[in-house]
Amino acid sequence: MCGIIxxxxxxxxxxxxxxxxxxxxxxxxxxxxxxxxxxxxxxxxKGAGRIDELAEKLGFLEMPGKRGIGHTRWATxxxxxxxxxxxQTDCTGKIALVHNGIIENYRExxxxxxxxxxxxxxxxxxxxxxxxxxxxxxxxGSFEEAMRRAxxxxxxxxxxxxxxxxxxxxxxxxxxESPLVLGxxxxxxxxxxxxxxxxxxxxxxxxxxxxxxxVLTKDSxxxxxxxxxxxxxxxxHKIEWSLEMAEKAGYPHFMLKEIHEQPKAIxxxxxxxxxxxxSVAEEIAKYDRIFIVAMGTSYHAGLVGKYLxxxxxxxxxxxxxxxxxxxxxxxxxxxxxxxxxxTQSGETADTLAAMKLAKRKGxxxxxxxxxxxxxxxxxxxxxxxxxxxxEIGVAATKxxxxxxxxxxxxxxxxxRVLGTADQGYLEELEMGLKAVPELVESVLxxxxxLRELAEGLKNKRDFFYIGRGISVPTALEGALKLKEISYxxxxxxxxxxxxxxxLALLEDGVPVVAIAPSGRxxxxxxxxxxxxxxRGAYIISVGDRAELMRVSDVFLEMPRMDELLTPIVYVxxxxxxxxxxxxxxxxxxxxxxxxxxxVTVE
Ligand code: F6R
Numbered sequence: 001m002c003g004i005i006x007x008x009x010x011x012x013x014x015x016x017x018x019x020x021x022x023x024x025x026x027x028x029x030x031x032x033x034x035x036x037x038x039x040x041x042x043x044x045x046k047g048a049g050r051i052d053e054l055a056e057k058l059g060f061l062e063m064p065g066k067r068g069i070g071h072t073r074w075a076t077x078x079x080x081x082x083x084x085x086x087x088q089t090d091c092t093g094k095i096a097l098v099h100n101g102i103i104e105n106y107r108e109x110x111x112x113x114x115x116x117x118x119x120x121x122x123x124x125x126x127x128x129x130x131x132x133x134x135x136x137x138x139x140x141g142s143f144e145e146a147m148r149r150a151x152x153x154x155x156x157x158x159x160x161x162x163x164x165x166x167x168x169x170x171x172x173x174x175x176x177e178s179p180l181v182l183g184x185x186x187x188x189x190x191x192x193x194x195x196x197x198x199x200x201x202x203x204x205x206x207x208x209x210x211x212x213x214x215v216l217t218k219d220s221x222x223x224x225x226x227x228x229x230x231x232x233x234x235x236x237h238k239i240e241w242s243l244e245m246a247e248k249a250g251y252p253h254f255m256l257k258e259i260h261e262q263p264k265a266i267x268x269x270x271x272x273x274x275x276x277x278x279s280v281a282e283e284i285a286k287y288d289r290i291f292i293v294a295m296g297t298s299y300h301a302g303l304v305g306k307y308l309x310x311x312x313x314x315x316x317x318x319x320x321x322x323x324x325x326x327x328x329x330x331x332x333x334x335x336x337x338x339x340x341x342x343t344q345s346g347e348t349a350d351t352l353a354a355m356k357l358a359k360r361k362g363x364x365x366x367x368x369x370x371x372x373x374x375x376x377x378x379x380x381x382x383x384x385x386x387x388x389x390x391e392i393g394v395a396a397t398k399x400x401x402x403x404x405x406x407x408x409x410x411x412x413x414x415x416r417v418l419g420t421a422d423q424g425y426l427e428e429l430e431m432g433l434k435a436v437p438e439l440v441e442s443v444l445x446x447x448x449x450l451r452e453l454a455e456g457l458k459n460k461r462d463f464f465y466i467g468r469g470i471s472v473p474t475a476l477e478g479a480l481k482l483k484e485i486s487y488x489x490x491x492x493x494x495x496x497x498x499x500x501x502x503l504a505l506l507e508d509g510v511p512v513v514a515i516a517p518s519g520r521x522x523x524x525x526x527x528x529x530x531x532x533x534x535r536g537a538y539i540i541s542v543g544d545r546a547e548l549m550r551v552s553d554v555f556l557e558m559p560r561m562d563e564l565l566t567p568i569v570y571v572x573x574x575x576x577x578x579x580x581x582x583x584x585x586x587x588x589x590x591x592x593x594x595x596x597x598x599v600t601v602e
Contacts, residue, residue, distance in 0.1 A: 001027045001028050001074045001100065001389040001390060002027060002028045002071060002072060002073050002074050002086075002098075002099070002100040002101075002193070003021065003024025003025070003026075003027035003028060003071065003072040003100065003192070003193045003194065003197070004024075004069065004070070004071050004098045004099070004100050004159055004160075004161045004180075004191075004192060004193050005017055005020035005021060005024060005069065005070045005071075005161075005190070005191070005192040005193070005197045005198070006067075006068070006069040006070075006161040006163075006171050006173060006190065006191040006192070006216070007020075007067065007068060007069075007188070007189075007190055007198075008066070008067040008169075008170070008171050008188065008189055008216050008217060008218050009066060009067075009185065009187060009188020009189065009218050010066060010187060010188060010218070011066065011188065012065075012066070013036045013063070013065050013066055013067055013068035014034060014036055014060055014061055014062070014063040014065070014068060015061060016190070016198070016201070017034050017036075017060075017068055017069070017070035018034070018051065018055055018060050018061060018070070019200065020070065020190075020192055020197035020198055021034075021051045021070045021071075021072045021197075022051050022052070023194075023196040023197050023243075023247060024072050024192065024193055024194060024196070024197050025050070025051055025072055026247065026254070026390060026392050027072060027074065027100075027193060027194070027389075027390065028072050028073050028074025028075075028389075028390055029050050029051070029072060029073075029074070029390065030048065030049075030073055030074060030075055030080035030371070030372070031046070031047060031048040031049065031054075031072075031073040031075070031080045031081070031082075031084065031085035031086075032046065032047070032049070032050075032051050032054050032070070032071060032072045032073060032085065033045060033046025033047070033070065033071050033073075033085045033086050033087050033098070034046070034060055034063060034068060034069070034070040034071075034087075035068055035069055035070075035087040035096040035098075035163055036063045036064060036065030036067065036068030037065050037067055037068065037163055037165060037168065038064040038065035038066075040165050040166075040168060041165065042089075042093065042094070042096055042163065042165055043063045043064060043065060044087055044089070044096060045058040045059065045060055045063060046058075046071075046082065046085035046086065046087065047082045047085055048080045048081045048082055048084075048085060051072060066218075067163065067170075067171055067218075068163070069087065069096075069097075069098050069161035069162075069163055069171065070098065071085070071086035071087065071098035071099075071100075071161075073085055073086060074372070074389065074390055075372035076102050076125075076372060077102070077106070077123065077124050077125040077126075078122055078123030078124045078125075079123070079372070079377075079378075080372065083121055083122045083123075084122045084123055084124050086098040086099060086124075086126060087163075088121075088122060088124060088126045088127040088129070088130050089121075089127075089130055090118075090130040090131050090133065090134035091118055091119055091131065091134060092134060094134075094164060094165040094166060095130050095133055095134060095162065095163070095164050095165075096130070096162075096163050097126070097129060097130055097160055097161060097162040097163070098126075098160070098161045099124075099125075099126040099129065099158055099159070099160050100158070100159040100160075100178045100179075100193055101156060101157035101158035101159060101176075101177065101178040102125060102156045102157055103125040103126070103128060103129065103154050103155070103156045103158065104155045104156040105153075105154065105155040105156070106125035106128045106156075109128045109132060109153065109154075110128050113128065113131045113132065113135060116135060118131040118134070118135070125156075129150065129151075129154065129158075129160065132150040132153060132154075133146055133147050133150040133162075135150070136149045136150045143164050143166065143167055144172070144215065144229075145229070147162065147172060147174075147213075148213075148226060148229055151174060151213075151226060152226070152227070156177075157176060157177035157178045158174060158175070158176050158177070158178055159173070159174070159175050159176075159178035159179060159180040159193055160172070160173065160174040160175075161173050161191060162174070169217050169218070170215055170216060170217045171191070171215075171216045172213060172214070172215055172216075173191040173208070173213060173214045173216065174212075174213040174214075174226065175208040175209070175210060175211075175212055175213070176210050176211050176226065177210055178193070179193050179194060180192075180193060180208045181193075181194065181195055181205050181206065181207050181208065182205060182206040182207075182208065182214055182216070182221055182223075183195075183197075183198035183199075183201065183202045183204070183205055184202060184204040184205065184206060184221060184236055185201055185202040185204075187218055187219060188201070188218060189216040189217070189218065189220075189221050190202065191214065191216060194247075194249075195239055196243055196247045199239065199243050200243065203238055203239040204236050204237070204238060204239075205236065205237050205238075205239055206221065206223065206234045206235070206236055206237070207234075207237065208223065208234075211225065211226040211227055212224065212225060212226060212232060213226050252583075253393065253579070253583075253588070253589050253590050254391075254392040254393040254590050255393030255395055255397060255485070255579055255589045255590055256579055256589075258391055258392070258393050258397045258398045259397050259398070259444070259572070259575050259576060259579065260444055261388075261389070261398050262397065262398045262401050262437075262440050262444075262572065263437035263438070263440045263441045263444075264437070265386075265387070265388040265389060265398040265399075265401065265402050266401055266402060266405050266436055266437045266440060266568065267437045268387040268388070268389070268402075269386050269387045269388065269402040269405040269406055269409075270405060270409070270433070270434060270437075271387075272385060272387035273384055273385070273387075273406055273409055276384065277384070277409050277410060277413045278413055278417075280366065280382060280384060280410065280413075281410060281413035281414045281416070281417045282417055283364070283366075283382065284338060284340075284366065284410070284414055285414060285417045285418055286338075287336065287337065287338035287364070288315070288336070289336055289337045289338070290309070290315060290316075290317040290318070290337075290338045290339075290340065291317060291318050291319075291320055291325065291329070291333075291337065291338070291339045291340070291358075292305055292306065292317045292318070292319045292320070292339075292340045292341075292342065293319075293320050293321075293322040293325045293339060293340070293341050293342075293351060293354040293355070293358075294319075294321075294322055294341065294342035294343060294348075294351055295321060295322050295323065295343075295348050295350055295351055295599070296396070296480065297344075297395075297396040297399075297400045297477060297480060298342040298343050298344060298348075298351070298396070298400075298403060299319070299321055299322075299342075300400070300473045300474075300476050300477040300480070301342050301368075301400055301403035301404055301407060301473075302317075302319045302340070302342050303319050303472065303473035303476070304404050304407060304470060304473045304474075304567045305317065305319070305340070305342070305407040305410075305411070306318075306319045307469060307470040307473075307564075308407055308408055308410075308411035308470070308564060309411050309414065311411075311470075311564060312411045312412060312414065312415035312420065312421050312426075312429075312564070313411055313414040313415045313418055313420050313421075314418070314420045315414070315418075317340070320354075321350075322341070322348070322350040322351040322353070322354040323350040325354045325357075326350060326353045326354045326357050330357060330361065333357070333358055333361040333362075333363050334361055334362055334363065335361075335362035335363065335364075337358065337361070337362075337363040337364070338363065338364050338365075338366065339354070339355065339358035339363050339364070339365045339366070340365075340366045340367075340368065341354065341355045341358075341365060341366070341367045341368070341376060341380065342367075342368045342369075342403055342407075343367065343368075343369055343370075343374075343376050344369070344370040344371070344386070344388075344391065344396055344399040344403070344598075345370070345371055345374060345597065345598035346367070346369040346370070346371045346374025346375055346376035346377055347371070347374055347375050347376070347598045348376075348598060348599050349599060350599075351376065352375055352376060352379065355367070355376060355379045355380065356379060359379060364381050365379065365380045365381050366380060366381065366382055366383070366384070367379070367380035367382075367383045367384070368383075368384050368385075368386065368403055368406050368407070369383055369384075369385060369386065370385065370386045370387075370388050370391070370399045370402070372385060384406050384410070386399055386402035386403055386405075386406055387402065388402040391597075392590065392597075393589065393590045394484075394485075394590060394591060394592055394595050394596070394597050395481055395484055395485050395575075395578075395589065395592065397481075397575050400477065400571065401440070401568050401571065401572070404567050404568045405433070405436070405568060408433055408564065408565065408568070409433070412426055412429060412430055412433070428562070429562055429564065429565070432561055432562050432565050433565060435561075436561070436565055436568050436569060439559045439561060439565075439569045440568070440569055440572055442559055443558065443559070443569055443572045443573060444572065444576075446556065446573060446576070447576055450556075450573055450576045450577050450580060451576075451580045453540070453554060453577065453580075454577055454580035454581045454584055455584065457511055457577075457581060458581055458584040458585055460488060460509070460510070460511055461488065461489060462488070462489045462490070462491075462505065462510055462511075463479065463482055463488060463489070463490040463491070463510075463511045463512075463513065464479075464490070464491050464492075464493070464498075464502065464505075464506070464510065464511070464512045464513070464532075464537075465478040465479040465482075465490060465491070465492040465493070465512075465513045465515070465574070466492075466493060466494070466495040466498060466512060466513070466514050466515065466525070466528060466532075467492075467494070467495060467514070467515035467516070467525065468494060468495050468496065468520075468521035468524055468525055468528075469519065469520060469521050469563075470519075470563060470564060470566065470567055471515035471516070471517060471525075471566065471567070471570070472492075472493075472494045473567060474515045474566070474567050474570050474571050474574070475492040475493065475494075475495075475513070475515050476492035476493075477492070477571055477574065478490075478492060478513055478515070478571065478574035478577075478578070479491055479492030480492070481574060481575055481578035481579075482574075482577070482578040482581065484592050484595060485578055485579065485581075485582035485587060485589040485592045486578055486581040486582040486585055486587060487582075487585070487587065487592075487593070488581065488585075495514070495521075495524065495525050495528035496524070496528070498528055498531065498532065499531065503531070503532070503535065506532055506535040506536065506537045507535065507536055507537075508536035509536065509537075509538050510536070510537050510538065511537070511538045511540060512529070512532045512537040512538065512539055512540070513540045513541075513542065513574070513577075514528070514529045514532075514539060514540070514541045514542065514543075514552075515542050515543075515566075515570055516529070516541050516542065516543035516545075516548055517542075517543055517544055517558065517561075517563050517566040517570065518543070518544055518545055518560070518563065519563030519566075520563070522543075522545065526547070526548070526551060529541060529548075529551045529552065530551055533551060538553050538554075539551060539552040539553050539554070540552065540553065540554045540555075540556065541554070541555050541556065542556045542558060542570055542573060542574070543555070543556075543557070543558060544557065544558045544559065544560050544561075556573050558570060558573075
């Protein structure tokens with residue numbers, strides 16, 4: 001995900017663009033750049049880093065000109081650095097553009113353009129577009145026609161902002177599968193990935209649809225069909241939301257927005273890894289000694305990974321908290337070891353230290369990471385991305401379920417490579433995995449009842465989360481979500497552990513959340529529920545079997561699915577419950593006390 005903004009009018013373009021970029025920072029923040037034009041000359045400033053730092057370091061606000069475009073990046077092709085930041089330009093330096101999306105056929109186009117003598121400066125897929133338009137311009141006709149011909153050759157998703165020095169009065173914006181909206185002002189016009197970027201100046205907007213492009217001048221806006229070049233009539237809508245609401249797409253907090261983004265994030269994780277997963281599985285198949293290292297929520301994902309690997313691929317990884325691994329396991333790591341590091345940010349100090357140690361001892365390191373180009377990806381021998389997009393809320397939600405998606409894909413493929421599971425079953429499981437986004441969508445519909453449940457629980461002092469087998473990590477993660485944002489004490493544990501101590505803490509009304517999907521240990525969990533109920537506990541069960549109703553005070557019914565897929569879906573109601581408990585207790589779930597999004601110190 002990236003953010004783009006464009007302006008044409010009588011204001012200093014850079015001021016409008018910098019403000020807009022800050023409002024789009026939730027879409028990506030690893031690098032940013034701006035191009036403005038004055039007197040037939042383009043002014044470009046760009047670099048890796050966050051907008052505020054770059055604005056100061058590069059002097060974004062000193063750029064001349066009354067038209068321009070800006071970009072805040074979340075890297076997909078090419079690591080975040082100064083050269084890969086947008087805008088990207090053609091060889092003549094007359095065309096500059098910014099892009100949100102992925103050009104799938106950029107490699108072939110790049111090869112072709114290189115043969116025709118084009119010089120490329122960056123590793124991005126975006127730069128291809130600028131050179132392709134330059135090439136089409138050589139065949140004559142207007143810039144608009146050349147741009148359209150070039151764009152028709154691209155496969156993939158895009159939202160583009162384009163500026164051309166030879167046409168001083170206009171900007172072009174194109175949309176196909178990435179969001180783009182026009183802001184219609186008086187004697188000025190705007191375009192952006194999202195309304196908040198310009199809502200301060202106008203609330204009159206035109207939503208572009210796929211395969212449409214817009215030509216903006218100071219006083220006019222025209223929308224055309226990308227395939228035919230014909231003009232399209234569009235209506236202007238009036239936005240009634242406040243700026244704050246708009247930034248969070250109408251959700252009161254980023255955490256809730258990110259919880260609701262999970263179906264899309266999981267789909268992106270599935271698509272984004274479909275091609276690469278086989279080669280990674282083949283590499284992993286060579287190792288018998290596997291460690292999984294991570295912290296916090298990512299550690300819980302690692303625990304799910306262990307169950308998946310052992311059930312499907314008959315490999316039993318050792319899952320270690322990275323802060324322990326780095327001091328305890330040095331002597332058992334060698335070149336026959338594979339270390340899988342899981343980290344959303346790719347910057348967690350303990351996880352990086354564990355990875356470096358593993359490399360020093362000759363082990364192979366696979367990273368499962370969300371932030372492209374982060375430190376973890378540079379240390380690792382190979383990386384799988386979770387493709388969840390930026391996560392702003394401190395509590396991990398969509399990055400957890402996408403980590404689980406990637407681990408499930410990996411275990412499945414590993415089982416295929418090793419022949420450790422029935423092929424028919426693996427196919428069924430794969431189909432089931434592809435249906436998980438819809439299952440998550442159906443669970444998200446229970447939000448109102450979860451909020452009501454939270455009402456009745458908001459004054460509780462302690463919570464227990466129990467599960468067995470692959471549901472143990474779900475219990476741990478449910479408890480972690482609750483403590484970190486609601487500040488209620490919570491423990492997650494294997495249901496079998498209850499009678500070895502914790503049962504002593506159960507008394508009238510203490511909530512016990514039981515994760516109880518159909519599967520190997522369903523009956524055992526029901527017994528644990530009954531023994532908790534006998535001590536007066538208030539039972540909230542999460543499962544797919546109606547008989548849970550008999551033993552529960554509240555039954556959260558989940559759709560049916562293979563037990564191995566339940567960690568991705570069953571955690572969702574626990575995230576929502578934690579969220580509402582936090583809000584009802586007056587906490588800001590996006591910024592829990594004492595915690596930071598990425599823990600870069602030991
Ligand atoms: C909890 C949470 C943390 C992180 C942990 C590791 O909601 O977000 O527990 O999971 O700090 O962070 P990453 O995954 O960035 O290494």
